[in-house]
Amino acid sequence: MKIVVVGAGIGGMLTAEKLGSLGFDVVIYEKANSLDEMRYDWHDDVSPVVCEELGLTIPKESAPKRSWTFCSPYEKVTREFHQDENCPDLSIERRPLNKMLFDRASKYATFIFGKTVTSPVLEGDRVVGVVVDGEEVRCDLVVDSAGAYSPVRTNLPVKLGVSSLSKNEVFEAYRAFYRRAEGSPTPKYTNKVYMKHLGELGISWTILDHDPSQVNVLVGLVGGLDDDVLEKSLSFMREHNPILGDEIVRGGYKVIIPVRYPATMMVADGYVAIGDSAFMTIPLLGSGIASSLWAGDILYRTVKANMDKGVKDLFDKKHLWAYQVGVYEKFGAKHLGVDVLKRWLLTQSNEMVDWLFESKVLSNTDLQKVASGNLVTITPAAATEKVMGVGLKNLPILLKMNTMVMKSHKGERIGKRIPKKYDERKVSAWERRVKALYR
Numbered sequence: 260m261k262i263v264v265v266g267a268g269i270g271g272m273l274t275a276e277k278l279g280s281l282g283f284d285v286v287i288y289e290k291a292n293s294l295d296e297m298r299y300d301w302h303d304d305v306s307p308v309v310c311e312e313l314g315l316t317i318p319k320e321s322a323p324k325r326s327w328t329f330c331s332p333y334e335k336v337t338r339e340f341h342q343d344e345n346c347p348d349l350s351i352e353r354r355p356l357n358k359m360l361f362d363r364a365s366k367y368a369t370f371i372f373g374k375t376v377t378s379p380v381l382e383g384d385r386v387v388g389v390v391v392d393g394e395e396v397r398c399d400l401v402v403d404s405a406g407a408y409s410p411v412r413t414n415l416p417v418k419l420g421v422s423s424l425s426k427n428e429v430f431e432a433y434r435a436f437y438r439r440a441e442g443s444p445t446p447k448y449t450n451k452v453y454m455k456h457l458g459e460l461g462i463s464w465t466i467l468d469h470d471p472s473q474v475n476v477l478v479g480l481v482g483g484l485d486d487d488v489l490e491k492s493l494s495f496m497r498e499h500n501p502i503l504g505d506e507i508v509r510g511g512y513k514v515i516i517p518v519r520y521p522a523t524m525m526v527a528d529g530y531v532a533i534g535d536s537a538f539m540t541i542p543l544l545g546s547g548i549a550s551s552l553w554a555g556d557i558l559y560r561t562v563k564a565n566m567d568k569g570v571k572d573l574f575d576k577k578h579l580w581a582y583q584v585g586v587y588e589k590f591g592a593k594h595l596g597v598d599v600l601k602r603w604l605l606t607q608s609n610e611m612v613d614w615l616f617e618s619k620v621l622s623n624t625d626l627q628k629v630a631s632g633n634l635v636t637i638t639p640a641a642a643t644e645k646v647m648g649v650g651l652k653n654l655p656i657l658l659k660m661n662t663m664v665m666k667s668h669k670g671e672r673i674g675k676r677i678p679k680k681y682d683e684r685k686v687s688a689w690e691r692r693v694k695a696l697y698r
């Protein structure tokens with residue numbers, strides 16, 4: 260049986276290796292002309308736990324991430340956030356990570372570079388292949404790993420019910436590494452992250468890289484990043500961070516990251532979406548490398564379990580559904596809750612964000628949890644402590660925050676109640692309950 264992986268995304272490459280090892284004929288079509296041209300030339304933060312769990316080698320070029328300093332919109336308030344000392348995130352270089360996944364997948368799958376997939380091929384309600392540079396390629400399963408605006412997912416007929424991405428569910432981000440300004444002293448805070456920077460719906464950061472001659476900059480906005488806003492953010496950061504020089508060393512362009520809960524429908528007959536194409540990033544931060552890798556492993560275990568049971572129509576939606584259940588159980592349900600939190604945070608006034616950081620109503624543990632895609636928990640003891648800390652005058656705000664925290668936990672509970680077996684009626688009812696959370 261033939262499997263086509265569209266795009267050599269992170270999860271797609273792991274899936275190609277694993278499904279190839281089960282004996283399928285796997286081909287990956289990647290629009291970049293070579294491995295070196297593929298995606299970004301920078302590094303990203305990833306929890307090392309995923310590599311340990313999946314037996315992947317951590318590229319040796321990686322470095323432990325330093326603690327962050329959260330800044331309120333106009334840097335009126337700064338708040339240090341300490342990484343979990345026992346297991347700090349790692350900044351992993353993309354290129355060696357891609358190379359490692361490529362080397363592993365190449366043992367079982369064929370990569371075809373310089374080929375762009377433009378749409379799916381359908382027979383009735385079944386995906387039976389893709390169009391590659393104008394030619395139809397037929398297969399038994401399409402694994403869609405082509406990122407947020409995958410042309411396969413976006414060209415599927417609406418009646419298949421596969422989830423779509425709206426404009427306000429993406430983060431358009433400018434990322435660049437600048438040469439450090441010559442002779443600039445090392446600042447007190449080296450990793451500054453601005454929440455709702457300049458009052459806009461997004462985040463920015465200025466980080467002194469682990470290579471201290473470079474400064475890592477990001478400016479990201481929900482819905483789209485205008486050049487005007489980008490210029491204002493950059494000039495603010497230059498003023499407040501004298502380390503930031505003018506010369507771009509890496510990156511220097513805009514990219515798209517989905518920032519919403521995972522697709523509530525990521526499978527169809529003959530089709531499965533993975534990674535950004537199924538919106539698997541942590542909604543608050545846009546980190547999606549770990550979840551894409553986990554998803555690749557879940558997809559492999561789903562197919563293998565069905566093969567072991569002797570299932571014939573392996574790639575029917577009803578059998579692929581167990582993959583989506585696995586994704587929701589592993590991280591999707593938590594991401595639902597984090598999305599509730601993110602939407603709430605972004606609608607708060609600048610003064611409220613100042614206060615949230617200043618009052619320390621969010622503890623270091625709370626911040627650690629949110630940053631890793633987990634939910635804040637307010638125990639009765641913690642609630643008392645928070646009330647004592649903020650004073651009775653601010654009780655109404657604390658109560659509002661508590662309501663939001665409870666709603667985020669409700670989101671997680673709904674996510675976990677995903678129907679374990681595919682039943683159209685039950686699945687539609689579950690999707691309606693998920694969507695109701697965000698109305």
Ligand SMILES: Cc1cc2nc3c(=O)[nH]c(=O)nc-3n(C[C@H](O)[C@H](O)[C@H](O)COP(=O)(O)OP(=O)(O)OC[C@H]3O[C@@H](n4cnc5c(N)ncnc54)[C@H](O)[C@@H]3O)c2cc1C
Pocket residue numbers: 265266267268269270271288289290291297298302303304305374375376377404405406407409410432433434514515516533534535536540545546547548549551
């Ligand atoms: C600025 C930025 C910072 C980030 N920081 C982090 C971070 O710190 N930590 C973290 O975990 N994640 C981070 N992410 C998110 C992370 O990059 C993704 O979630 C993760 O890589 C999974 O994406 P993907 O592999 O599904 O898709 P992508 O990385 O978008 O890969 C899709 C692949 O498909 C190919 N492709 C696209 N269209 C076609 C087509 N039509 N035909 C053929 N090939 C096609 C592309 O060339 C690409 O190789 C960041 C993303 C960005 C943009």
